[in-house]
């Protein structure tokens with residue numbers, strides 16, 4: 316007797332075949348993602364990417380060998396290979412991908428890949444001093460200062476301008492240098508005292524409250540400046556010059572008795588943080604402190620660089636110096652440096668970052 320065909324079984328087989336027909340191509344296409352083991356198709360893709368990224372021309376065998384190395388080596392390398400594809404897919408340029416692969420760790424890249432393409436990041440990476448670790452700070456500062464160029468944002472973050480005053484402060488290593496940089500985040504050692512302080516003559520200094528002192532080189536240049544000014548009918552003297560840590564502490568504390576901490580910090584430096592402790596800063600007066608609008612001020616503004624002095628806290632630069640403008644405060648940095656700062660019309664902060672810090 317002829318057996319009745321098993322339709323139920325045939326239907327099952329047909330269904331399984333149909334599922335396989337659909338599933339197999341999906342598995343093949345996604346094989347690299349599933350297993351990390353590249354298929355021949357992947358080799359070609361990898362080769363294209365490697366060649367376009369690094370400008371080299373690898374043969375098939377070389378690419379195959381490279382892949383073997385990647386497979387044998389730690390997972391990091393394998394992941395990085397995927398990162399290239401992912402970052403390129405997002406739209407990042409060769410230069411950016413190179414930077415990101417070198418400077419970011421695995422979790423940082425994974426996080427970056429999970430976000431949409433960041434056009435600003437691409438622009439930032441092109442700038443010499445870009446530091447990915449500070450990227451969140453750039454973005455936050457840029458939000459508050461929309462008109463600033465990205466170079467300026469980086470410079471300000473490097474100078475810690477975006478931080479609260481006295482946050483992340485560090486002691487300076489070179490208080491004897493004429494270019495020692497003291498600000499709201501950089502302080503002088505409590506025990507520092509310049510070894511070449513000299514007492515100033517009454518002709519150049521108001522010594523009524525005690526004889527002012529200045530470092531000798533600064534004093535020689537100051538005398539020359541005052542003599543030249545006097546010969547042109549301009550009169551001014553040093554009102555205050557060198558202050559020790561203890562002097563500065565007294566000033567700060569006296570100020571704080573009648574003002575809030577916030578107000579005190581705005582007008583007086585905390586001990587250790589005053590340029591006067593370097594022995595090269597001078598507050599100028601002609602009975603009263605010199606201010607913008609005085610003929611003395613105009614003369615000093617035009618001429619002080621010739622004697623090696625700069626106006627340290629200028630109006631309009633408060634967001635960089637983090638000090639209210641002090642028209643009367645000058646500082647000796649040497650003729651060469653003062654001339655450059657004058658000609659470039661930049662703050663000492665910017666000068667220090669661009670020409671001192673970076674050349675060290």
Ligand SMILES: [Zn+2]
Pocket residue numbers: 591596597598641643644645
């Ligand atoms: Zn001062």
